[in-house]
Amino acid sequence: MAVSDVTAIIPVFNDRPALERAIPVSLEILAQITDEFEIIVAEDGSTDGSATFVREYEKNSSKVRLLHSDERLGRGTALNRAIREAQGSIVCYYDVDLATDMHHLPELIEAIRSGADIATGSRLLPESDIRRTEGREIASRSYNILVRAILGSRLFDHQCGFKAFNKAKILPIISTIRSNHWFWDTELLVRAQRRGYTVTEFPVRWRAGKGTTVRLKDVFGMGSSILRLWWQIHVSKD
Template sequence: MSEIEVSSVLPVYNDREALTIAIPRSIEHLEAIAPGRFELIVAEDGSSDGSAEFVRECAESDPRVRLMHGDERLGRGKALARAFAGAHGPIVCYYDVDLATDMQHLAELIAAIRDGADIATGSRLLPESNIVRTGDREIASRGYNRLVRTILKSHLYDHQCGFKAFNRARLLTLLPSVESNHWFWDTEVLVRAQRNGYRISEFPVRWRQGEGTTVKPKDVLEMGSAILHLWWQLHAEKN
């Protein structure tokens, strides 16, 4: 295999069924974008449904597939950070295993980093975005992102879209300051990156809500608390 240029990460927790589609489709798109110069890392986070065993089988037949297994659950953000630290490519990216974001956008995502962006992120909330999801998810997402923009002074529109790419060296410089280990990781990375002058490319995507995806009141409260906690941290660091 040639030198790795792109390391793509699939964060996984009990997603064996989704992996049967996500792995071959990922390889198909990555081969078109960086032929012979990519790896697909599955950041498996303490699954109990056979996800790790399935990925091991895939890796045995295709060396481009790598498994990063955790016996105990780290949290989505921490699992991603570990995968990026162990990646071989100067460009790293990740997307949700349900492929909610249309994979046709993957070439655009990688191209943004090749063109000099430090971070690239898909957005479901730009006027040109094409999304389908339930009303409760739409209201919760727009309300959450408005709070991030207002309280944390972000200039981006969608902080939680699971479709992002990074200049790996720049990301690794930023990660020691990121405390979130789970869902808020995406937002904290983007907010801290803006405060450090990182160049961020946000572009509209076609996105479809995955089956079984729900918004729980507990999730909304936790994310709201995380916004306020990060605001306090940034305020303390500034002073």
């Protein structure tokens, strides 16, 4: 495939129903932004036929590309792999359930075109329009307060699955990221800010996907990851 203007990455693990909606919606919105784009489905060891569905799409659309793994890599590792494989000079990714309103996609891409190294949607700015359970809201706000306090981030929402990058600038960062799963987003944003990268954060309309829950072990795991990254940055100097 020739070099594209934009690569959109959709990470997926066992969520074929969401994928069946995400691909056609992505094709429609990306076509309004640029003629030169590709969609990479970073399919991470799914067993529900997600890979088969994307292969069928590949036969009919040169814009869609499957990046399959037989074994589960973890969300972070799958994203690293897809970013390296991307043909676009601008790379974005969003959650397969399209929890963030896709009408924000032009704004996300335009932020990179206007000079930002990274752009990210935010569910925690005053202008954001979000809908989720009280438990998830408390957990999210508490987590992001800790990231700001302990890791020195200036951002408000580190885990929103709606981000874009200048590919040339982001490649050196992803080679330093140790997290292979959900903490990947936070680690990337923290390390990028420490390098002086320009990060644009803007409010989005966001609706929690069906079946998404916050488990106690996830909360503890995130807390441990914050402390581990602090140690890597300040003590081991990684």
